[in-house]
Amino acid sequence: MTESISPRSIRYASRLQGESLTVGYDAAPILNDVDFQVPDGQVTILVGPNGSGKSTLLKALARILTPTEGQVLLDGQNIHRSKTREVAKKLGLLPQGPVAPEGLTVRELVAQGRFPHQSLLRQWSSEDERAVNDAMAVAKVAGFADRPVDGLSGGQRQRCWIAMVLAQQTDLVLLDEPTTFLDLKVQVDLMELLVQLAHQMGRTLVVVLHELNLAAAYADTLVMLRDGAILQWGAPSDVFTSANLKAVFDLDAHVIRDPHSKRLICVPTSAPEPVQHVEVGVRIA
Numbered sequence: 115m116t117e118s119i120s121p122r123s124i125r126y127a128s129r130l131q132g133e134s135l136t137v138g139y140d141a142a143p144i145l146n147d148v149d150f151q152v153p154d155g156q157v158t159i160l161v162g163p164n165g166s167g168k169s170t171l172l173k174a175l176a177r178i179l180t181p182t183e184g185q186v187l188l189d190g191q192n193i194h195r196s197k198t199r200e201v202a203k204k205l206g207l208l209p210q211g212p213v214a215p216e217g218l219t220v221r222e223l224v225a226q227g228r229f230p231h232q233s234l235l236r237q238w239s240s241e242d243e244r245a246v247n248d249a250m251a252v253a254k255v256a257g258f259a260d261r262p263v264d265g266l267s268g269g270q271r272q273r274c275w276i277a278m279v280l281a282q283q284t285d286l287v288l289l290d291e292p293t294t295f296l297d298l299k300v301q302v303d304l305m306e307l308l309v310q311l312a313h314q315m316g317r318t319l320v321v322v323l324h325e326l327n328l329a330a331a332y333a334d335t336l337v338m339l340r341d342g343a344i345l346q347w348g349a350p351s352d353v354f355t356s357a358n359l360k361a362v363f364d365l366d367a368h369v370i371r372d373p374h375s376k377r378l379i380c381v382p383t384s385a386p387e388p389v390q391h392v393e394v395g396v397r398i399a
């Protein structure tokens with residue numbers, strides 16, 4: 115079995131930290147004694163096989179799951195002892211496979227991202243309106259703002275949820291497989307946006323992705339999970355290697371540098387050889 119690693123010894127600014135987390139559902143724990151310090155102002159990308167615990171980790175960090183051991187600290191406070199609204203002003207979560215209530219329009223869904231900013235004394239304001247419109251524009255859903263979410267395509271729906279999280283305007287944003295259903299151009303646009311939010315606006319992103327080449331291209335820190343443990347943690351140039359893809363995913367792949375973008379990409383070696391193009395002539399009798 116591969117040894118798990120701990121970022122406990124690594125020192126950097128981190129507002130959101132999981133300390134010695136043991137988390138699960140009803141039966142045996144899924145994560146055992148996991149440490150996870152989210153680097154501030156960066157894009158951190160989690161990858162790992164199905165069932166490796168990525169969503170479980172994200173849910174624990176976002177206060178959806180309570181650890182049986184250890185704690186999650188947000189700005190030094192135990193997140194599970196903090197008020198929902200206070201946490202939601204700082205941290206937004208896009209869960210995996212969310213479902214919108216029937217008939218809810220895109221605008222209504224995105225407006226739900228403003229809930230932490232409302233109170234009895236502070237009703238809907240022009241600031242909320244602006245945040246919703248900006249988020250819809252960025253996620254490119256403004257064109258169907260008044261349509262019901264459940265009547266949209268998979269990719270359009272996914273963009274509505276992304277808009278909702280963006281409208282929340284939190285410093286910390288956790289996204290569980292945000293690229294599901296998106297066409298490649300929209301996936302790339304989304305990743306560029308996330309990098310911009312981190313590097314230009316100081317926001318902190320934690321993103322679960324299955325697209326390994328996107329993960330290697332856009333992560334500041336790439337985290338690899340397997341069987342509920344963090345096996346690798348670091349810059350893609352250090353951890354995105356054939357050996358690690360084998361150890362984490364049991365995937366046979368070459369990792370090469372794309373000569374144009376200079377980015378690392380993996381090419382599975384079990385992929386079939388490209389088919390030779392054969393000219394087929396038509397014989398005329």
Ligand SMILES: Nc1ncnc2c1ncn2[C@@H]1O[C@H](COP(=O)(O)OP(=O)(O)OP(=O)(O)O)[C@@H](O)[C@H]1O
Nearest residue numbers: 139140144162163164165166167168169170171210
């Ligand atoms: N609600 C639940 N109740 C019980 N077990 C669960 C629940 N959700 C997940 N699990 C189990 O916890 C383990 C980790 O699941 P998790 O959803 O964290 O994996 P993941 O890495 O996000 O996988 P995927 O890539 O498929 O989304 C799996 O064995 C899964 O079956």
Ligand SMILES: [Mg+2]
Nearest residue numbers: 168169210290
């Ligand atoms: Mg998951």
